[in-house]
Amino acid sequence: MRAxxxxxxxxxxxxxxxxxxxxxxxxxxxxxxxxxxxxxxxxALGGGVDGSTRGEIDRLFTxxxxxxxxxxxxxxxxxxxxxxxxxEAWHWTEEGRWSDPAHAQGYxxxxxxxxxxxxxxxxxxxxxxxxxxxxxNNLDFSRLTDGDLATFWKSNPYLDVRxxxxxxxxxxxxxxxxxxxxxxxxxxIDWADPYASAYEVQYWDGPDDYDSERDWVTFPMGRVAQAxxxxxxxxxxxxxxTARFLRILLKTPSGTAPPGSADVRDRLGYAVREVSFGVTGxxxxxxxxxxxxxxxxxxxxxxxxxTDPWHRAADRDPNLEQVGVDRIFQSGLGNGLPIMMPVGVLxxxxxxxxxxxxxxxxxxxxxxxxxxxxxPDGQYGEPADYGALYLATLDRLRAIAPRLEYGGPSMQSxxxxxxxxxxxxxxxxxxxxxxxxxRGRLSDLQFFSFEHYPFDDICGDxxxxxxxxxxxxxxMLKRLEAEGVPRTTPKVIAEYGFSAFSGQxxxxxPSALLQADLLGHFLSEGGDAAYMFGYGPNTPxxxxxACAGYGNMTPFLADANGQAAERLPQFFxxxxxSQTWLQPGHGLHRLYATHLDGEAPxxxxxxxxxxxxxxxxxxxxxxxxxxxxxxxxxWAAGRLDVWQYGPDQYRWRPDGVNGRPSLDLPPAHWxxxxxxxxxxxxxxxxxxxRAARTxxxxxxxxxxx
Numbered sequence: 293m294r295a296x297x298x299x300x301x302x303x304x305x306x307x308x309x310x311x312x313x314x315x316x317x318x319x320x321x322x323x324x325x326x327x328x329x330x331x332x333x334x335x336a337l338g339g340g341v342d343g344s345t346r347g348e349i350d351r352l353f354t355x356x357x358x359x360x361x362x363x364x365x366x367x368x369x370x371x372x373x374x375x376x377x378x379x380e381a382w383h384w385t386e387e388g389r390w391s392d393p394a395h396a397q398g399y400x401x402x403x404x405x406x407x408x409x410x411x412x413x414x415x416x417x418x419x420x421x422x423x424x425x426x427x428x429n430n431l432d433f434s435r436l437t438d439g440d441l442a443t444f445w446k447s448n449p450y451l452d453v454r455x456x457x458x459x460x461x462x463x464x465x466x467x468x469x470x471x472x473x474x475x476x477x478x479x480x481i482d483w484a485d486p487y488a489s490a491y492e493v494q495y496w497d498g499p500d501d502y503d504s505e506r507d508w509v510t511f512p513m514g515r516v517a518q519a520x521x522x523x524x525x526x527x528x529x530x531x532x533x534t535a536r537f538l539r540i541l542l543k544t545p546s547g548t549a550p551p552g553s554a555d556v557r558d559r560l561g562y563a564v565r566e567v568s569f570g571v572t573g574x575x576x577x578x579x580x581x582x583x584x585x586x587x588x589x590x591x592x593x594x595x596x597x598x599t600d601p602w603h604r605a606a607d608r609d610p611n612l613e614q615v616g617v618d619r620i621f622q623s624g625l626g627n628g629l630p631i632m633m634p635v636g637v638l639x640x641x642x643x644x645x646x647x648x649x650x651x652x653x654x655x656x657x658x659x660x661x662x663x664x665x666x667x668p669d670g671q672y673g674e675p676a677d678y679g680a681l682y683l684a685t686l687d688r689l690r691a692i693a694p695r696l697e698y699g700g701p702s703m704q705s706x707x708x709x710x711x712x713x714x715x716x717x718x719x720x721x722x723x724x725x726x727x728x729x730x731r732g733r734l735s736d737l738q739f740f741s742f743e744h745y746p747f748d749d750i751c752g753d754x755x756x757x758x759x760x761x762x763x764x765x766x767x768m769l770k771r772l773e774a775e776g777v778p779r780t781t782p783k784v785i786a787e788y789g790f791s792a793f794s795g796q797x798x799x800x801x802p803s804a805l806l807q808a809d810l811l812g813h814f815l816s817e818g819g820d821a822a823y824m825f826g827y828g829p830n831t832p833x834x835x836x837x838a839c840a841g842y843g844n845m846t847p848f849l850a851d852a853n854g855q856a857a858e859r860l861p862q863f864f865x866x867x868x869x870s871q872t873w874l875q876p877g878h879g880l881h882r883l884y885a886t887h888l889d890g891e892a893p894x895x896x897x898x899x900x901x902x903x904x905x906x907x908x909x910x911x912x913x914x915x916x917x918x919x920x921x922x923x924x925x926x927w928a929a930g931r932l933d934v935w936q937y938g939p940d941q942y943r944w945r946p947d948g949v950n951g952r953p954s955l956d957l958p959p960a961h962w963x964x965x966x967x968x969x970x971x972x973x974x975x976x977x978x979x980x981x982r983a984a985r986t987x988x989x990x991x992x993x994x995x996x997x
Contacts, residue, residue: 357855479569638671807865831949
């Protein structure tokens with residue numbers, strides 16, 4: 293033992309249940325060097341409330357469900373903004389004003405002085421949309437290939453220098469994905485206003501959209517200057533080029549507006565009614581390879597760099613509800629603590645965001661952090677475009693509420709790579725951070741948030757995935773730092789869960805083990821806060837892979853009325869973590885490094901040790917083996933409290949949508965005074981020293997990053 297090292301008096305010897313292997317000693321290093329991080333449970337652990345479909349908000353926000361959610365002990369709350377995933381504008385209150393009130397259309401700003409409490413709100417579809425698909429309900433379609441010349445796509449006018457205060461405007465683009473590689477020598481563009489007076493028509497020089505060795509190549513005759521809009525059919529190659537992925541790069545805007553327009557935003561950016569690609573035959577007839585249909589299933593896929601947030605009263609989406617802001621703050625789910633609130637960025641206006649912050653601060657609601665947007669990387673646009681909107685929106689909000697913290701971007705993953713991008717620039721986050729640095733404003737990212745759903749594929753060996761999660765999270769945190777996110781910037785997991793898709797593992801014991809490991813690991817690495825997604829009750833579904841089975845991210849099964857019924861593993865894991873491993877409240881907890889000496893199955897057993905503010909030492913031990921039990925032999929003096937949750941408490945009976953627990957008991961609790969403690973396979977155990985001890989004095993605690 294090194295001089296000056298102080299080891300936790302609770303040592304644990306682990307013995308394989310059916311093995312003659314030597315005991316494994318688990319030690320906790322309470323020396324200054326062993327102090328990993330410090331945090332406060334009431335701000336570090338939380339849950340999230342998302343937008344939903346018609347009627348689900350009212351079903352969720354009942355006294356019964358609110359009490360059930362609060363009982364998890366995850367005291368912080370984040371409000372998730374589904375409209376940013378669905379290419380919709382958020383009317384956070386239905387009271388407000390249109391830029392064109394006579395026609396109930398234009399750019400919407402909710403009232404910061406509504407006369408009625410805001411209990412429910414909606415998303416509004418954007419009729420100038422250019423994306424075939426979205427990440428929410430995915431019921432709309434692109435106006436670029438809908439076959440209707442009365443509709444059009446338009447880029448976001450807030451990317452103009454008038455709003456971004458940049459030295460030059462931002463190019464925009466339209467991408468087209470054909471069904472298969474196809475000979476192309478002609479493009480047809482039906483322009484609206486404003487059109488592009490200079491643009492390039494390009495193809496991706498390979499069959500794989502994620503091959504970063506490839507790049508966009510301009511067609512031999514695809515560089516256009518001094519265009520004049522209107523209906524334009526242009527030969528772009530003498531001989532057809534076979535390609536599947538096509539792009540129109542819009543470089544110089546015309547600055548023209550539709551007749552009768554009085555709003556400057558109408559003449560900013562670019563607008564296109566319809567696009568077509570194909571070949572021109574020897575007879576001069578154009579043969580279109582694009583499928584034109586007002587359906588995301590039937591039209592040729594298109595994707596655009598940005599979208600104009602202009603819309604109409606008729607565009608309200610009844611199937612995208614957001615809980616009203618008054619209702620969320622008055623529900624009790626926030627436990628009187630600041631709620632991390634969002635504002636729309638990609639598909640909303642900064643004026644609407646300003647109004648929301650004015651309203652919330654005027655009402656005196658507890659606020660600390662404001663997330664600007666949600667999952668912008670999942671829109672696969674230009675990270676610099678989001679960066680420009682981020683800074684422009686932040687500047688407006690800071691003028692209203694300078695003491696709040698502003699951050700984001702709530703990435704759908706800390707490791708998003710963009711398709712159809714060459715070289716290192718394919719990293720969305722690298723591009724975003726580089727943009728902030730180029731503006732000299734990296735410090736304006738006051739916290740960095742991302743979502744963490746480690747497994748798209750939840751088939752196969754689930755327990756191997758649990759063990760692999762350690763390296764996945766470490767790799768993501770290292771990648772963020774390598775891409776320029778400062779170590780001192782607080783890291784927030786805005787949503788976490790087993791997978792973004794449903795599966796049986798989510799309602800079995802591995803869901804509890806993943807939650808415990810993720811929280812222990814993330815906090816040990818200096819993570820600032822983590823919010824559980826799937827806070828309310830739900831039912832088993834299968835939405836991705838048949839081999840995944842039926843399940844859902846939820847601590848409760850829902851009854852026929854959407855009310856919390858049977859308690860599932862994430863309920864009991866949340867309680868063990870928040871009420872037993874940790875001392876509830878705002879007290880400072882210190883996490884110490886653990887060391888496992890001897891031979892052990894790689895990653896099967898992990899432990900997280902915390903010194904609580906009451907002086908008690910708590911060790912959370914996870915056995916992630918599917919089959920092998922171990923034995924813990926404490927060699928510390930004094931009595932111990934032990935809580936354990938595993939196969940003796942819970943079993944799931946799979947039956948499709950009718951699956952239910954066949955065994956559903958709370959964690960076992962007993963006292964131990966020496967002897968051995970068995971760790972069953974698939975189990976979560978908390979061992980807590982009975983006698984309070986004076987916390988080790990180990991210098992200043994490292995601040996949570």
